[in-house]
Every structure is written in structure tokens, then in C-alpha cells.
Amino acid sequence: MWEDPPTRGRPPVDILTPEQEQELVANPGRWARVRNFAAPGTASGIAGKARKGETRLSPDEWEFAGRRTDEGKRSALYVRRKA
Numbered sequence: 001m002w003e004d005p006p007t008r009g010r011p012p013v014d015i016l017t018p019e020q021e022q023e024l025v026a027n028p029g030r031w032a033r034v035r036n037f038a039a040p041g042t043a044s045g046i047a048g049k050a051r052k053g054e055t056r057l058s059p060d061e062w063e064f065a066g067r068r069t070d071e072g073k074r075s076a077l078y079v080r081r082k083a
Contacts, residue, residue, distance in 0.1 A: 029083035036077075039074070039075065042066075064077070
């Protein structure tokens with residue numbers, strides 16, 4: 001019955017599956033398209049959060065980029081492990 005509420009805010013975003021992370025760690029310096037989104041700005045927003053350290057991946061070790069796809073109608077998230 002007695003319980004403290006969870007902290008405010010959202011938990012860190014998981015960008016990669018464990019399999020994707022293993023592949024990227026094994027291939028540093030290579031970009032991978034890891035997620036696709038239906039909205040044009042979603043990937044850029046997530047990449048920006050990741051660059052600020054708001055994901056579990058350290059921006060000191062990883063690079064992130066969001067790009068529009070399908071003539072600007074959708075977006076894709078790209079990630080690479082720094083070499």
C-alpha cells in the first residue's frame with residue numbers, strides 16, 4: 001500500500017536492440033540505420049536527445065544522426081560507435 005511515486009520524467013530512450021549494439025561495437029566507425037519513423041522530425045529529435053546524453057548510450061562513445069526519408073515524409077535514425 002505505501003509506496004513513493006516514481007521520479008518525474010521519462011526513462012532513458014533505448015535506441016538500439018542488444019543485437020544492433022553488438023554489431024555496432026564490432027564495427028566502430030560505420031553508420032547503421034537503426035530505426036525508422038512515420039513522422040519527419042522524430043529521428044532528429046531522438047538524435048538530439050542522444051547527443052545531450054538523455055539515452056543510455058554515452059555521447060562520448062557514440063554518434064547519432066536523424067535524416068528525413070521518403071521525400072521528407074518520414075525519418076530514420078542513424079548511429080555509429082566512435083572509432
